[in-house]
Amino acid sequence: VTAAEKRRWTLNDFDIGKPLGRGKFGHVYLAREKRSNHIVALKVLFKSQLKQSQVEHQLRREVEIQSHLRNPNILRLYGYFYDQKRVYLILEYAAKGELYKELQKCKYFSERRAATYVASLARALIYCHGKHVIHRDIKPENLLVGAQGELKIADFGWSVHTFNRRQTMCGTLDYLPPEMVESVEHDASVDIWSLGVLCYEFLYGVPPFEAKEHSDTYRRIVQVDLKFPPKPIVSSAAKDLISQMLVKDSSQRLPLHKLLEHPWIVQNADPSG
Ligand SMILES: Nc1ncnc2c1ncn2[C@@H]1O[C@H](COP(=O)(O)OP(=O)(O)OP(=O)(O)O)[C@@H](O)[C@H]1O
Ligand SMILES: O=C(O)c1cc(-c2cccc(F)c2)nc2ccccc12
Numbered sequence: 352v353t354a355a356e357k358r359r360w361t362l363n364d365f366d367i368g369k370p371l372g373r374g375k376f377g378h379v380y381l382a383r384e385k386r387s388n389h390i391v392a393l394k395v396l397f398k399s400q401l402k403q404s405q406v407e408h409q410l411r412r413e414v415e416i417q418s419h420l421r422n423p424n425i426l427r428l429y430g431y432f433y434d435q436k437r438v439y440l441i442l443e444y445a446a447k448g449e450l451y452k453e454l455q456k457c458k459y460f461s462e463r464r465a466a467t468y469v470a471s472l473a474r475a476l477i478y479c480h481g482k483h484v485i486h487r488d489i490k491p492e493n494l495l496v497g498a499q500g501e502l503k504i505a506d507f508g509w510s511v512h513t514f515n516r517r518q519t520m521c522g523t524l525d526y527l528p529p530e531m532v533e534s535v536e537h538d539a540s541v542d543i544w545s546l547g548v549l550c551y552e553f554l555y556g557v558p559p560f561e562a563k564e565h566s567d568t569y570r571r572i573v574q575v576d577l578k579f580p581p582k583p584i585v586s587s588a589a590k591d592l593i594s595q596m597l598v599k600d601s602s603q604r605l606p607l608h609k610l611l612e613h614p615w616i617v618q619n620a621d622p623s624g
């Protein structure tokens with residue numbers, strides 16, 4: 352852990368800039384650390400709300416995990432501090448904001464753009480799994496975009512929280528694989544499933560098992576009711592990859608290192624990621 356992470360941060364160390372967005376437990380602000388002039392995103396979480404939602408232990412554990420993850424496609428957590436009422440997380444600033452806004456704007460991505468994103472996320476997940484960190488809860492809302500257009504997995508483990516939120520706050524089930532929807536224990540292959548769902552949504556603009564009612568989404572997931580719409584036109588190589596990821600038996604899903612060798616990725620992903 353570098354010297355920067357060890358030091359005691361306070362709010363006085365930062366000039367606070369414009370709000371970047373509102374989250375479940377507070378606001379995120381653009382900020383500049385005064386001594387280094389380093390631009391960061393300062394995520395402010397209210398202790399009262401964290402207590403109310405009983406997530407303070409998860410927050411501590413995930414901050415612990417996140418501060419040790421170093422990968423170009425995972426948003427850095429540089430440090431944290433807290434005062435009487437709030438907890439502050441010092442995060443890498445993702446200059447181009449949320450990926451899902453970009454997806455909404457252009458409806459769906461080209462095969463080259465989708466493959467480039469999927470390859471960079473696969474590399475980040477291989478890195479996470481190598482450190483026994485799983486289920487980073489990859490869905491468009493949790494993906495931010497850096498200044499050079501590179502993807503950043505930005506949820507730093509809210510996955511446990513989000514998972515509970517999904518169960519209790521009935522957020523979207525769309526990204527859950529069968530074993531999570533049927534809430535049996537799960538392993539790193541849950542991320543392969545979610546990446547397959549994400550790849551489908553990048554190419555078609557909607558997640559594969561979307562339905563009006565939760566119960567219908569649930570059924571479509573556990574039955575792996577995977578259908579490819581006639582529009583937009585998508586290559587059979589892309590459909591082949593998605594079909595190898597969205598497999599009910601988690602041990603049969605395409606391993607992430609095999610994904611990086613898949614023809615669709617090899618032919619479409621920009622190596623720089
Ligand atoms: N590091 C960052 N760089 C740029 N913008 C950010 C960053 N972190 C958060 N934001 C913006 O602030 C918004 C809220 O942040 P975030 O989603 O992390 O809060 P949250 O919703 O409480 O977290 P979660 O979605 O995991 O519950 C994001 O949607 C995004 O627009
Ligand atoms: O008053 C505290 O000691 C406190 C500390 C932390 C905390 C400590 C380290 C890392 C982290 F992410 C959060 N979270 C809280 C959440 C709710 C209420 C109080 C606290």
Ligand SMILES: [Mg+2]
Nearest residue numbers: 373374375492
């Ligand atoms: Mg959010």
